[in-house]
Structures are given as structure tokens and as C-alpha cells.
Amino acid sequence: xxxxxxxxxxKLISYLLLIFFSVAFLFPFVWMLMTSFKSNVEMLRPDFxxxxxxxxxxxxxxxxxxxxxxxxNTLIITAFNMVGTVLSAxxxxxxxxxxxxxxxxxxFVVMLATMMLPxxxxxxPLFIVFKNLNWLNTYLPLVIGSFLGGGxxxxxxxxxxxxxxxxxxxxxxxxxxxxEIGIFARIFMPLCKPALATIAIFxxxxxxxxxxxxxxxxxxxxxxxxxxxxxxxxxxxxxQWNLLMAASIVTTLPSLILFFSFQNYFVKGITLxxxxx
Numbered sequence: 001x002x003x004x005x006x007x008x009x010x011k012l013i014s015y016l017l018l019i020f021f022s023v024a025f026l027f028p029f030v031w032m033l034m035t036s037f038k039s040n041v042e043m044l045r046p047d048f049x050x051x052x053x054x055x056x057x058x059x060x061x062x063x064x065x066x067x068x069x070x071x072x073n074t075l076i077i078t079a080f081n082m083v084g085t086v087l088s089a090x091x092x093x094x095x096x097x098x099x100x101x102x103x104x105x106x107x108f109v110v111m112l113a114t115m116m117l118p119x120x121x122x123x124x125p126l127f128i129v130f131k132n133l134n135w136l137n138t139y140l141p142l143v144i145g146s147f148l149g150g151g152x153x154x155x156x157x158x159x160x161x162x163x164x165x166x167x168x169x170x171x172x173x174x175x176x177x178x179x180e181i182g183i184f185a186r187i188f189m190p191l192c193k194p195a196l197a198t199i200a201i202f203x204x205x206x207x208x209x210x211x212x213x214x215x216x217x218x219x220x221x222x223x224x225x226x227x228x229x230x231x232x233x234x235x236x237x238x239x240q241w242n243l244l245m246a247a248s249i250v251t252t253l254p255s256l257i258l259f260f261s262f263q264n265y266f267v268k269g270i271t272l273x274x275x276x277x
Contacts (some may be wrong), residue, residue: 029252036246043242054242061233061246069222070229073139077214077225078207080143085203086196089150093158094184098170108159115152122224127216141217142210148201154199162188195261206257226251 035043037053061067080242095101096108130141141218149155165188173183189196218224230251233244 006252021235032245032248035242036249038242040240040242057242057246058250061243061250064243065229065233065247067226067229067247067250070224073223074208074225074227077139077210078204080139081207082200082203083151084146085154087150088147089154089199090158090189090196091184092118093151093155093162094188096155097159097162097186098184099180111152112156123216127141130217131156136217136221137219138217139223141262142207142213150199150203154202158192158195158200161192165191201258201262204258208255 036057038057039054039056092250096104096111126141130136133140135141135144145151169187169191170183173187178186209227210225211231214225215231218228221232230244230247233247
């Protein structure tokens with residue numbers, strides 16, 4: 001009886017902690033949403049009471065800056081990064097997980113070691129390289145890296161997933177005369193959809209919210225992304241924070257829609273990658 005009561009108390013405390021942290025994490029988003037519907041005068045009030053929902057704030061926010069152009073620019077960069085990351089990371093991960101070649105484990109450790117390097121360390125050399133290639137003020141510096149491996153973390157995640165798949169599948173395909181590329185494309189890729197969806201979500205959110213990269217490489221306002229557009233928003237609209245919050249809500253929606261649409265794949269991809277070392 002005491003053990004049952006103890007378990008109930010622990011469960012109650014756990015639920016209370018989860019509710020508390022959920023409210024704490026949701027509070028900034030709720031405040032941003034409420035502010036986006038207020039006028040400049042109502043915005044100064046510390047409460048959440050909104051006398052009138054001002055949907056015109058969203059219309060004004062979309063017209064103050066060329067939001068449509070910034071959205072198209074961001075979608076182009078994000079689409080190329082998603083395709084490049086999924087394709088290149090899966091190829092490299094397959095080579096590390098399923099192929100046997102000299103120095104494979106050593107190079108895998110070297111690749112993992114690159115995760116300990118801050119991105120700021122390589123920023124200046126990369127900038128010099130892209131400048132010498134005359135790629136400044138183009139989208140190439142923002143997308144070319146995704147086609148050259150896709151990132152050490154993504155490779156590691158996919159490698160762990162590939163290692164969970166049975167060897168008998170590849171052996172049966174080799175007996176039937178399939179090439180290694182055929183085994184990769186027709187057998188392993190369809191089986192690792194949860195991991196690929198996880199990588200695609202990470203890539204989308206990273207590209208969609210990237211501010212530092214476009215800030216360094218893009219100088220033409222017509223090529224700005226949404227992140228740069230939000231930074232310039234204050235210069236366009238003065239101190240109209242309600243319009244800035246409305247634009248921020250619209251910017252956040254694609255990430256939320258993508259995450260909740262593919263959350264089952266996301267959770268499955270994260271959990272299955274640790275089944276087998």
C-alpha cells in the first residue's frame with residue numbers, strides 16, 4: 001500500500017514538473033502571439049487581455065517588407081539544403097556503416113572530431129575560399145556545404161540507423177546481382193525513412209532560421225532571407241513591436257507545421273538510431 005502511494009506521489013510530482021516546464025517554454029510564444037494582435041498602446045500593458053483581435057497587424061507586417069520575396073529566397077536555400085543533406089549524408093553514412101575499406105574506423109573518428117570545432121573557427125577560411133571563387137552575394141556558400149557530406153551529426157545519425165538493418169538483406173541482393181548503389185537506393189533508403197525524415201527536419205529548421213550565414217554572404221536586399229528580413233524589420237517599421245511579433249509568428253509557422261506533421265517519423269528516427277552500436 002505504501003509503495004503504491006509512493007508511486008502515485010512520484011507520478012503526481014512528475015506531471016506537475018512537466019506542466020510547469022511546458023508553461024515556462026510556451027510562455028514566450030504565447031506572449032509573442034498575444035502581442036501580435038495588440039495595438040501600440042495595448043502592447044504596453046503587462047496582461048494578456050486583448051480588447052480586440054487586430055488581424056490587420058498581419059497584413060501590415062506582410063506589406064511593410066517584401067515578405068513574399070524573402071520567403072521565396074529562404075525556400076530556395078532550404079530546399080537545396082534539405083536535398084543535399086539527405087543525399088550526401090546518407091551516401092557517406094552508408095559507406096561508414098555497410099562497406100569495408102582501409103582506415104574506415106579511423107576516418108569515422110576524425111569525422112566525429114570535427115563536431116568539437118566551433119563553426120566560428122572555420123568561418124574566416126571559408127569566407128576567403130568563397131571570395132576567391134567569386135561566390136559572395138550568391139546562394140552557393142549557403143547550400144554547397146550540404147552537398148559535401150551533410151554534416152558530421154547527420155552522418156553519425158544515419159550510420160547508426162544503417163547498422164540496425166540486417167546484413168541478410170544486402171547479401172540476398174548481392175546474390176541476385178544487384179550493385180552496391182542498387183542495394184543502397186532500392187533496399188536501404190526505403191527502410192530508413194524515419195532517420196531521413198529526422199535529418200530533413202533538422203536541415204529545414206537550420207536553414208530556415210539561419211541568420212549568420214546570410215548575414216555574411218548576402219549583400220543584395222533582393223536576395224535576403226526571412227531571418228535578415230526580420231532584422232531589417234525594425235528599420236522599416238520603427239518601434240512597432242506588434243508588427244514585428246506578427247511577422248515572427250508567420251515565420252515560425254512553417255517549422256511548427258513541419259515538425260508536427262512528421263513528429264512520428266522524428267521520434268522513431270531518434271529512438272531507433274541507438275538500438276545497435
